[in-house]
Every structure is written in C-alpha cells, then in structure tokens.
Amino acid sequence: MRYLRNFGVFAGAWMAAMLVFTIAYGVKNASLAVLYFSVPAIVLGVVGALMTAGEKLYKADRRISWIWIIMLLGLDQAIKIYLFGLDWQTISIPIIDPVFYFDPSHNTAGSYLWVLLGLENVKTLPHVLFVSVLAFLLFEYWRFYTTKRPISFWGKGFVQLFLVGALANVVDNIFHGGSLDYITIRPFYTFDLKDMFITMAELFVLIEVIDQKLYKTSKDIKGFNWQFIKSDVRSWFIKNK
Incomplete structure (x- = not known):
C-alpha cells in the first residue's frame, strides 16, 4: 500500500500543479491537457x-x-556545457508532439520565481546571495528538524536534492549568465535537470509531511x-578540530 x-x-x-497552470493559462485544448x-x-x-x-x-x-x-551537479552542468558547444538556438526536437520538446532556451532571469514576480531584471549578485542564503537556512532548518523528529530517507532526500538544485542555480548564474533550460512543456515553460531536482525535493518533503503527520502536529x-x-x-x- 505504501508503494x-x-x-x-x-x-x-x-x-x-497542472490544474493550476491550466486555469492560469486558460488552456482549452483537451488533447494537450491529456498529455501534460x-x-x-x-x-x-x-x-x-x-x-x-x-x-x-x-x-x-x-x-x-x-x-x-x-555527481548530480556535474551531470547537470555536463549537459549544459555540451549544449553550449552546439548551435543550441536552432535545436527543437519533438519528444511527444505537440506538448513535450527538447527545445533549449537561455533563461537569463535567474529564476522562474523572478519571472512570476515580474522581476526579470534581478542582477546576478543579489540572486546568488538570495539562493545561497535560502539554501543555507533550509539546510539549517533540516538540521534543527532532525533534533525533533527521526531522520528519514524523505527528509534527507529533500535537503540533498534542494542543495543540488540551489548549487546548480548559483553555478548557472555565475558562469553561464543564467540557466540553459532544454525540456519544454507547451504551452507553459522550459526547464532543466536542476528544476527536476527541486521538484523532486518538493515531492520528498510532501511525503515527509504525510509520514510525520506534520499537518496535524508540528508544535514540537x-x-x-x-x-x-x-x-x-x-x-x-x-567536530573538525
């Protein structure tokens, strides 16, 4: 049953999540919706x-x-370095037409968050500082959490996946001037491997919330x-002395 x-x-x-996107974008094409x-x-x-x-x-x-x-950070960056070595602007390969495409695009906004907030012109340094501080605080909160609740596969998986995603985001913005995203879900957005890591982190923390019944008891x-x-x-x- 757990599986x-x-x-x-x-x-x-x-x-x-897709229901929210469908409503927000006003998608009325049923064949697209079934696929995504x-x-x-x-x-x-x-x-x-x-x-x-x-x-x-x-x-x-x-x-x-x-x-x-x-290793995961290296995999994320290896894909981007390879694509940057190609004429990536001309690549558009259907994966499952007409929704899923391998369609690289250079996101210079720093983060999808800034796009949602209408802050596409956030500079690299403030963005890197924001992501770094956020990652540090989430890491420290996880450390605090483990003093109160059992250390679990899902909780640790969350923090590890989020750290990979945050580090990849920082590397992208410092060395590439933004993220080279390459998987497109039309008509919504284009994402990359680090976005998958962050999505997985969110799902891991959701399982942790359910397992630990944090929606009922979180005072401790x-x-x-x-x-x-x-x-x-x-x-x-x-400890390291």
Missing part, C-alpha cells in the same frame, strides 16, 4: 514507487552525502532561531 500511496502522491501533486497531465504524472508516480523501494535500502543520517551532490518542531544556527555552525568547527 501505491507514494505513486499517488507524486502523480497527484503533478496533476494538481498524464505523461509526467505516470513518470513521477513510478519514480515515487521506486524511491519507496530505495527507502528500505538506505539508512538516513545527518551527514550530507556531498559525493552525490557533486517550533523554536528554530538564530541561536540554533550559531550553535550548529560552531559545532562543525569543533
């Missing part, structure tokens, strides 16, 4: 079931697996503050 539940959570979250609702939902559902199997094989702890982060995980951050950061150096 089926997680399949449903991953698939259902995608379908809920169903295909990614099935893929994500299968991923959710596979990750559930991985949960049984992997024992989570508080240590960050930097080797995995570096309050109290995250600057004092905890200072103490935790200090502990890194004490």
Whole structure:
C-alpha cells in the first residue's frame, strides 16, 4: 500500500500543479491537457514507487552525502556545457508532439520565481546571495528538524536534492549568465535537470509531511532561531578540530 500511496502522491501533486497552470493559462485544448497531465504524472508516480523501494535500502543520517551532490551537479552542468558547444538556438526536437520538446532556451532571469514576480531584471549578485542564503537556512532548518523528529530517507532526500538544485542555480548564474533550460512543456515553460531536482525535493518533503503527520502536529518542531544556527555552525568547527 505504501508503494501505491507514494505513486499517488507524486502523480497527484503533478496533476494538481497542472490544474493550476491550466486555469492560469486558460488552456482549452483537451488533447494537450491529456498529455501534460498524464505523461509526467505516470513518470513521477513510478519514480515515487521506486524511491519507496530505495527507502528500505538506505539508512538516513545527518551527514550530507556531498559525493552525490557533486555527481548530480556535474551531470547537470555536463549537459549544459555540451549544449553550449552546439548551435543550441536552432535545436527543437519533438519528444511527444505537440506538448513535450527538447527545445533549449537561455533563461537569463535567474529564476522562474523572478519571472512570476515580474522581476526579470534581478542582477546576478543579489540572486546568488538570495539562493545561497535560502539554501543555507533550509539546510539549517533540516538540521534543527532532525533534533525533533527521526531522520528519514524523505527528509534527507529533500535537503540533498534542494542543495543540488540551489548549487546548480548559483553555478548557472555565475558562469553561464543564467540557466540553459532544454525540456519544454507547451504551452507553459522550459526547464532543466536542476528544476527536476527541486521538484523532486518538493515531492520528498510532501511525503515527509504525510509520514510525520506534520499537518496535524508540528508544535514540537517550533523554536528554530538564530541561536540554533550559531550553535550548529560552531559545532562543525569543533567536530573538525
């Protein structure tokens, strides 16, 4: 049942997000909607079931697996470096016509968040600082959370995937002047591997919320503050002496 539940959570979250996009964009073409609702939902559902199997094989702890982060970051950057070496502006390959395309585009807005907020002209330095601070705070909150709740595969998976996505975003903006996105879901948006990592991080945290019943009881995980951050950061150096 757990496999089926997680399949449903991953698939259902995608379908809920697409419903919002469909309404926001006013899509009325049913054939398009069937494709962008169903295909990614099935893929994500299968991923959710596979990750559930991985949960049984992997024992989570508080240590960050930097080797995995570096490997995933390297994969993300290798794809972009390869594409930058091509005449990528002319590439448009149907994956599942007429919705899914391999269609590279250079997003210089820094983040889809800025596009949504109408802040496409945010400079590189403020963006990098914002992403770095956000990643640091989420990492520290996860460290705090693990002092209150059991360390789980889903919680650790969330922080690792988010860190990969954040690091890739920083590298993109510093070295490439923005993100080279390449998978398009028409008529909505184009994304890349790091966006997939962040989406997976969101789904992982959703499973964690369900498993830990955080929607019912979360009083015990309050109290995250600057004092905890200072103490935790200090502990890194004490342990490494």
